[in-house]
Amino acid sequence: MRSLSRSQPVRTATSTGPTGRFFRREPAPAAPTDRYRTIAYRVATAAIVAEAGVGGVWDLARIPFVTDVVTHLGYPRYFLVLLGVWKIPAAIVLAAPRLPLCKEWAYAGTFFVYTGAIASHLVTGYARAEVAVLSAMTVLTVTSWALRPADRCLPGRQPLRMRS
Numbered sequence: 219m220r221s222l223s224r225s226q227p228v229r230t231a232t233s234t235g236p237t238g239r240f241f242r243r244e245p246a247p248a249a250p251t252d253r254y255r256t257i258a259y260r261v262a263t264a265a266i267v268a269e270a271g272v273g274g275v276w277d278l279a280r281i282p283f284v285t286d287v288v289t290h291l292g293y294p295r296y297f298l299v300l301l302g303v304w305k306i307p308a309a310i311v312l313a314a315p316r317l318p319l320c321k322e323w324a325y326a327g328t329f330f331v332y333t334g335a336i337a338s339h340l341v342t343g344y345a346r347a348e349v350a351v352l353s354a355m356t357v358l359t360v361t362s363w364a365l366r367p368a369d370r371c372l373p374g375r376q377p378l379r380m381r382s
């Protein structure tokens with residue numbers, strides 16, 4: 219086990235050793251919680267991106283299954299075009315490495331889509347079994363938003379951090 223005392227000097231890129239060579243400080247290995255956090259973020263984001271991308275295409279194609287659900291919920295068929303037009307860019311933005319302001323909007327949009335769908339299913343009583351799936355997608359959206367890396371956040375705003 220490594221001692222906590224500083225009996226040996228730490229060699230950095232500017233200090234030289236006995237042989238006169240420069241030593242580089244190795245970056246600290248990532249903590250296991252950081253690795254799990256990254257994995258959870260990527261899994262949640264992949265699920266949201268896949269659902270938004272495929273769902274957007276299905277909405278624009280107006281496949282019969284999706285059209286039946288939307289009409290049973292009491293929405294007009296053109297509502298699918300509105301959803302599809304915005305789901306596809308949301309999927310692209312959430313998968314892209316930059317664009318933090320657009321990501322905030324995409325997360326908000328997907329959150330509103332899923333929670334609105336939950337409310338619609340509960341109010342109309344149609345296909346209540348889908349509420350569990352929609353709730354899981356809502357949780358994945360919030361998880362992806364909360365665990366996103368700092369470079370995917372707006373400047374000056376850090377993602378939620380776990381307290382240890």
